[in-house]
Amino acid sequence: MYLKISGLFSALLIFVLFAGCGSGEERDARKRIQINGSDTEVNLVQSLAETFMEKNPNVRIAVTGGGSGTGIAAIINGQTDIANSSRPMSVSEIEQAERRGVEPLAIVFATDGLAIITHESNPVTSLTIDQISKIYRGEITNWRDVDGPDMNITLYGRQSNSGTYIYFREHIVQADYSRAMRNMNGTAQIVEAIRSDRSGIGYVGIGYIADSEGNVISRINVVDVAADDESPAYSPLDSENVMTGKYPISRPLYQYTNGMPGGDMLAFIRWELSEEGQRVVAQSGYYPVGEQYMQQNRELGIIE
Amino acid sequence: MKLRHLTDTFFRYLFLTAGVSAIGILFSIFIMLAINGLQTFTDVSIAQFFLSARWNPSAFAEPSYGILTLVTSTVMVTIGAMIIAVPLGIGTAAYISEIAPAYIRETLKPIVEILAGIPSVVVGFFGIVFLGPLIADIFNLTSGLNALNGSILLAVMALPTIVSVSEDAIRSVPREFKEGSYALGVNRWLTLIKITLPAASSGIVAAVMLGVGRAIGETMTVLMATGNALQLPVSFFDSVRTMTANIAIELGEVPFGSTHYYGLFAVGLVLFLMSLAVNITSEHFTKKYRWHRK
Numbered sequence: 001m002y003l004k005i006s007g008l009f010s011a012l013l014i015f016v017l018f019a020g021c022g023s024g025e026e027r028d029a030r031k032r033i034q035i036n037g038s039d040t041e042v043n044l045v046q047s048l049a050e051t052f053m054e055k056n057p058n059v060r061i062a063v064t065g066g067g068s069g070t071g072i073a074a075i076i077n078g079q080t081d082i083a084n085s086s087r088p089m090s091v092s093e094i095e096q097a098e099r100r101g102v103e104p105l106a107i108v109f110a111t112d113g114l115a116i117i118t119h120e121s122n123p124v125t126s127l128t129i130d131q132i133s134k135i136y137r138g139e140i141t142n143w144r145d146v147d148g149p150d151m152n153i154t155l156y157g158r159q160s161n162s163g164t165y166i167y168f169r170e171h172i173v174q175a176d177y178s179r180a181m182r183n184m185n186g187t188a189q190i191v192e193a194i195r196s197d198r199s200g201i202g203y204v205g206i207g208y209i210a211d212s213e214g215n216v217i218s219r220i221n222v223v224d225v226a227a228d229d230e231s232p233a234y235s236p237l238d239s240e241n242v243m244t245g246k247y248p249i250s251r252p253l254y255q256y257t258n259g260m261p262g263g264d265m266l267a268f269i270r271w272e273l274s275e276e277g278q279r280v281v282a283q284s285g286y287y288p289v290g291e292q293y294m295q296q297n298r299e300l301g302i303i304e
Numbered sequence: 305m306k307l308r309h310l311t312d313t314f315f316r317y318l319f320l321t322a323g324v325s326a327i328g329i330l331f332s333i334f335i336m337l338a339i340n341g342l343q344t345f346t347d348v349s350i351a352q353f354f355l356s357a358r359w360n361p362s363a364f365a366e367p368s369y370g371i372l373t374l375v376t377s378t379v380m381v382t383i384g385a386m387i388i389a390v391p392l393g394i395g396t397a398a399y400i401s402e403i404a405p406a407y408i409r410e411t412l413k414p415i416v417e418i419l420a421g422i423p424s425v426v427v428g429f430f431g432i433v434f435l436g437p438l439i440a441d442i443f444n445l446t447s448g449l450n451a452l453n454g455s456i457l458l459a460v461m462a463l464p465t466i467v468s469v470s471e472d473a474i475r476s477v478p479r480e481f482k483e484g485s486y487a488l489g490v491n492r493w494l495t496l497i498k499i500t501l502p503a504a505s506s507g508i509v510a511a512v513m514l515g516v517g518r519a520i521g522e523t524m525t526v527l528m529a530t531g532n533a534l535q536l537p538v539s540f541f542d543s544v545r546t547m548t549a550n551i552a553i554e555l556g557e558v559p560f561g562s563t564h565y566y567g568l569f570a571v572g573l574v575l576f577l578m579s580l581a582v583n584i585t586s587e588h589f590t591k592k593y594r595w596h597r598k
Binding site for chain 1: 358363446528557
């Protein structure tokens with residue numbers, strides 16, 4: 001008797017569980033906008049989405065991270081509505097998307113400066129692009145060679161699924177990374193590692209370590225960067241430097257959609273590019289879209 | 305009566321299906337790994353794959369597919385973990401089953417087993433924020449994200465398996481063995497070392513092999529705590545990238561059907577064969593130990 005009842009009960013339970021999960025998801029999927037990708041962008045897009053949802057209570061937006069590569073793979077496979085990416089899609093990725101009937105549309109919605117960070121005790125306050133490149137190639141291995149103390153440099157970087165990893169390699173290092181570089185699982189882990197490593201150097205999105213007033217999280221140094229030996233070094237903490245391009249490591253942040261978006265998605269993207277949206281971008285520690293990219297967005301027909 | 309008979313048959317077939325599907329799933333996984341993994345070798349020579357220490361499929365310049373660094377890292381971290389966990393685990397097991405008074409045994413055993421329930425991501429986080437800086441301090445290194453860190457964490461994760469399986473083995477040594485030893489005037493320590501542990505040895509070896517299996521396949525903890533550098537490690541103070549961590553890092557973004565994609569399956573295949581070998585060894589010893597008991 002007992003066996004029979006418990007058997008019946010568990011069968012019922014299983015049935016209820018399965019039944020429950022199907023219909024619930026279907027109901028939500030229609031209204032919820034899925035955004036997935038770059039770890040650099042995840043906090044920024046989250047704040048944008050929250051502000052937008054406050055104004056439009058019937059729109060649901062879900063934002064997740066995982067890296068630009070993850071987001072791009074998701075848009076190619078049709079698993080997300082918007083892919084956040086801190087790098088442009090590669091030619092082979094675009095071809096792959098087209099083979100699957102996906103037409104990726106690149107929208108630039110913010111500008112990011114990459115900060116070079118070191119431990120607070122490190123006396124090196126400025127580096128040139130050339131020095132940074134040599135450090136990450138493994139050609140400079142001691143802080144002594146860049147006017148620092150006699151101490152081996154410990155390299156920290158992201159993993160290959162990160163847009164920041166690719167961007168930094170293509171534009172700054174311009175060669176393979178040194179194999180001694182520790183590949184950290186996300187920006188937060190780079191920051192955490194450098195806070196406890198006096199010989200460390202790392203690269204992270206500025207929004208991750210500084211707020212809009214330029215206050216940096218504790219136990220971290222943000223290095224000033226010079227384009228070359230002749231130019232002066234500029235700090236990324238002053239937003240003027242990044243927006244005017246004086247600070248040499250800045251990049252556009254992308255959102256990819258499958259073809260021209262419509263409905264709530266278009267409304268959200270337009271709002272991101274509006275004055276109000278761009279103010280949220282600035283408050284989150286990033287920089288508004290430059291005129292050149294805004295023009296590009298206009299040509300796509302995203303905004304007037 | 306009839307209903308009971310029906311229920312019996314129903315459940316017999318239910319469990320049969322469960323058992324058969326477990327085997328079926330295992331084989332399907334193996335075949336999928338093999339089919340995908342072996343395609344790597346249309347582009348990469350077998351010699352390069354196994355003997356080169358340069359793994360860089362998404363390279364700036366020339367991609368390369370050598371798993372020597374990954375295999376070395378996995379083996380190193382696993383051996384390190386066992387050096388720590390084996391003496392500690394057998395010692396704990398011997399203490400729990402032979403020496404500890406009942407009330408200590410009743411508290412200690414469940415506590416050790418709870419260790420197994422800590423999620424690996426929590427262990428990894430502990431490695432980053434606590435153990436890493438501690439190792440750096442003690443050994444005067446700049447960074448504690450290295451093979452030693454991973455080994456210690458994996459040792460902690462393998463301990464529950466080693467302790468509980470070897471405790472069972474030690475406890476099932478027949479009382480006559482020990483009593484014979486005591487009767488000859490041998491003290492407890494020598495009896496434990498010379499009689500009980502050797503009599504339980506095949507069970508203990510099985511416990512160690514299970515611990516190795518646990519350590520070899522662990523992903524999240526080593527991914528977080530070892531730094532994942534791609535250099536061939538030469539000491540326990542170097543950063544390592546294990547096979548599991550490498551798959552976890554790269555599989556999320558790899559283009560479907562590329563050499564890189566197949567290469568990751570090949571790494572998985574090698575890992576699968578490694579842990580299969582470990583499991584078969586442990587099964588072999590477990591069988592011996594069962595035979596002992598009879």
